[in-house]
Amino acid sequence: MEKIAFVMTLKPGFEAEYKKRHDELWPDLAVELKNAGISDYSIYLHPQSLKLFAVLKRTDNHTMDNLPATAAVKKWWAFMADIMETNPDNSPVVESLEQVFHFE
Template sequence: MEEIAFTMQLKPGNVAEYQRRHDEIWPELSEALEKAGIRDYSIYLAPESGTLFAVQKRTPDHTADQLPGLPIMKRWWDYMADLMDTNPDNSPVAKPLQRVFHMD
């Protein structure tokens, strides 16, 4: 499994709504993520800063790079855009993180 980590930024005052929307994640979005080879996906929050820390585990043959072209992904980004920092296409501003330690 490949593991990647990245941060995103939540706008102030949106923690509860962000959590609610993810608690009710659309089944067709979950299906698209799984079909793309994402097998484990967690998002953590640093409440004092609104920083979101995400970790994904992907299969070796994943197609996650194709997710941005899917209509369901674009709909999700549009749905979430009011809650977080986004790029012009409403995708979240995601900053990749470099692993500096791992204990197995």
């Protein structure tokens, strides 16, 4: 298993809506994430900067890079585009993070 982290940016005033939409995560999207080898996926909000810190685990043979081609992910991105900073294809603007410390 590999753990990765990244940040995204929420638009102002959508904190509660972002949480609500994720509390009601679509079952077909959850299946796509699991099938891609993703687990233990959490997103945290830093309220002052509106940065969303995401961390997840993925299997060594994950297919996460194929998720953007799936109908469920495309639909989810379109659904979320009004409340997040996005790219022209509605994918969230993502900044990868480098791990600088780990303690178990």
